Amino acid sequence: MVLAGLLIRFDRQGRLSSGLMWAVGPVQSTVTRGGQAVRSLWEDYLGLVDVRQQNRELEARLRSLQAEASRTADLTRENARLRRLLDLGDARKDLRLRAARVVARSTSEVFRVLFIVIDVGDGPVEQGMAVIAPAGVVGQIRAISGGRAEVLLVTDPRSAIDVVLEQSRARAVAVGSGEADRYAANLRYLPQSVAPVLGERVLTTGDDGHHPRGLVLGEVMEVGEPESGPFKRASIRPLVDPGTLEEVFVVLGPSGLTPDGARYEADGRKP
16 A cells, blocks of 8 residues: 555656556455454454353343342242141141141152151150141141150041041041052941042041041041941042141140130030
């Protein structure tokens, strides 16, 4: 470009300069375009660096929002669980209840039919007391040690609870099935004349001395074919899943009130 300028200056007729410009023009245009391209690439690079920084900031903000949403969801679930416990306490003012938190579960592959451990502190908890949750009966206290109690679940084959079918009012005994592949209990001593309805609720009678009257144990999920003899086979699905339990109530005994807490049940008379 410097050479072209000098030649133009000393060429009086303009013939040399026009020829030179004709020769140098494409080169100059190429150099100019190259410079513009380099400048454009540099600007794009700077823009890309800025975008990456913004992406990192947005990702950090997103992670923070996700963590906050997770904490909020956990609090919401906890509040819902505690609300259900409070609702159970309000609905059964005839019972003295002590709240307890589930702190451990059996490590066995069939833990669902064995036990859970709850923290009972130094409260007046005794062996044999019923353990319940908003959905229904969990089981009963089997052993107590160091402020913790082992709960025998209703699906354990050692568990036997006097029950009544809600619709037919037929009585039976719910005995844990002890199966590893499903959470269930069997109805024993159910009369052949009774026709259980699938989905029918099964309630405690209060006659076994451990589980208060009127608690939901589960629902009928299977009725066997008629057999010879006086009894029919049927199985129930307990409504409480110990795998998801966080808090429970231990039934310490009757309060002397009616279930709604309106008045005392004098001398054990029903309201």
